[in-house]
Each structure stands twice: as C-alpha cells, then as structure tokens.
Amino acid sequence: MPTHVTHVLCAADPGGSEEAPARLLQAAADRPVQLILIAGGLGGGDGARERYRKLFRTLGQSRIPTYWVPGPDDAPVSDYLREAAGVETILPFLRGVHGTAAVVPGGHFAIAGMGGEIDDDPDAPRDESERLRYPRWEAEYRLKVLGELGELERMLIFATPPAHKGLGAPGSEAVAELISTYRARLAVVGGPRTSEVLGRTMVVAPGSIAEGQYAIADLKSHEVEMLDLVAA
Numbered sequence: 001m002p003t004h005v006t007h008v009l010c011a012a013d014p015g016g017s018e019e020a021p022a023r024l025l026q027a028a029a030d031r032p033v034q035l036i037l038i039a040g041g042l043g044g045g046d047g048a049r050e051r052y053r054k055l056f057r058t059l060g061q062s063r064i065p066t067y068w069v070p071g072p073d074d075a076p077v078s079d080y081l082r083e084a085a086g087v088e089t090i091l092p093f094l095r096g097v098h099g100t101a102a103v104v105p106g107g108h109f110a111i112a113g114m115g116g117e118i119d120d121d122p123d124a125p126r127d128e129s130e131r132l133r134y135p136r137w138e139a140e141y142r143l144k145v146l147g148e149l150g151e152l153e154r155m156l157i158f159a160t161p162p163a164h165k166g167l168g169a170p171g172s173e174a175v176a177e178l179i180s181t182y183r184a185r186l187a188v189v190g191g192p193r194t195s196e197v198l199g200r201t202m203v204v205a206p207g208s209i210a211e212g213q214y215a216i217a218d219l220k221s222h223e224v225e226m227l228d229l230v231a232a
Contacts, residue, residue: 013041040071040159
C-alpha cells in the first residue's frame with residue numbers, strides 16, 4: 001500500500017468492457033503507479049450489477065488502491081451501491097467515493113468525488129433511477145466532508161468535467177468551483193480527452209478505457225502523459 005504517492009493512473013468510462021480494465025491493470029504493472037482513479041461510465045443499464053461485479057473483481061486483482069465514481073448512465077444508483085458495498089467489504093483497497101471521501105492508505109491524501117451529471121442550476125431535479133443527475137447544491141453539500149479531514153492533500157473525481165471559459169468547451173461551473181475551493185492536487189474527470197491546470201490543480205480527462213485511452217499524472221513533475229492501451 002502506498003505511503004508516498006507520485007504517479008496516479010487516471011481512467012474513465014470502462015462502459016462494461018471486460019477486456020479493457022484487465023489490459024489497463026497490465027499497463028499499470030509496467031509503471032510506478034500507486035493509485036488508480038476512475039471517473040464514471042462503469043457499465044449501467046440492463047444487467048448492470050453483473051458488469052459492476054466483474055469490473056470490481058478485475059480491479060481488485062492488482063491490489064493497487066483504486067477509487068471511482070459512477071457516471072450519469074450508471075443508474076439506478078441502488079444497483080451501483082449494492083455492488084460497490086459488497087466489494088469494499090471484501091477488498092477494502094477498492095473504494096467508491098460517490099458523494100463521500102476516503103483516506104488513502106498511508107494517510108497523506110484524501111480522495112472525494114461526485115458521480116453522475118452535476119447541473120449548475122440549483123433547482124434542477126435530481127434523479128437516481130433513470131439517470132444519475134444532481135443539482136449543484138448536492139455536490140457542494142456532500143463534499144463538505146473534505147473540510148473535516150484536516151490538512152491532508154486532496155484528489156477529486158467527477159464524472160462531469162469542469163467549465164473552462166478559455167476553452168469554450170461544455171462543463172460545469174460548480175465542478176470548477178469545487179476544484180478551486182478544495183485546492184486539489186489532482187482532479188480526474190469525464191468528458192473529451194484533455195488535460196489542463198485550474199489554479200493549482202492538474203485536471204485530467206483521460207478519455208475512455210473502452211476505447212483504449214488512459215493517462216498517468218506525475219504529481220512531482222506536474223506532467224500528464226496521455227496513453228493508449230496496446231491491443232492484445
């Protein structure tokens with residue numbers, strides 16, 4: 001288990017693929033990776049519980065501490081929560097951080113996140129049955145837990161990318177504000193593949209694992225390496 005984190009494997013959107021997560025772990029074994037963070041797209045829809053179960057079992061094979069949030073399509077939330085709760089009991093180094101936080105083994109980092117779609121409208125309806133969708137106040141309220149974790153360094157995971165006026169790309173102002181408020185070292189997000197710096201935070205949208213895309217963030221050099229899985 002890590003005591004000092006320098007390299008984080010950033011991923012998103014496995015989309016129910018069985019092969020891609022296994023190849024992702026093979027890639028992680030060849031790199032000095034201490035943590036894996038996954039932003040959404042876990043494989044919702046009909047038969048989701050079995051797909052979640054297979055994904056979590058695959059991720060557990062590496063024994064690298066792994067943290068994730070569900071995506072907008074990972075509904076209903078009850079299916080996701082039931083499978084996440086089951087695997088976390090057996091493999092405590094795997095943790096879902098949807099609307100909550102966890103401390104990385106070694107105690108140097110806290111990781112928190114919010115899955116689903118985060119709507120900037122505070123009056124937007126929330127949904128956890130047909131689609132995971134939350135108004136901004138819920139994301140803000142749930143992540144208040146970070147304020148109770150002292151001076152630990154922070155990492156964040158969002159299925160929704162932050163807004164960035166300079167890029168003109170779609171995203172959430174609420175997510176951008178949360179990243180700024182909590183001064184995270186790293187934020188892994190869903191959305192089109194890119195990386196940028198917001199304030200002091202490296203923000204990485206690694207692309208889709210299902211399409212062979214992932215990234216590695218170097219916390220020492222503040223560099224992000226965009227990578228592609230090698231076909232089996």
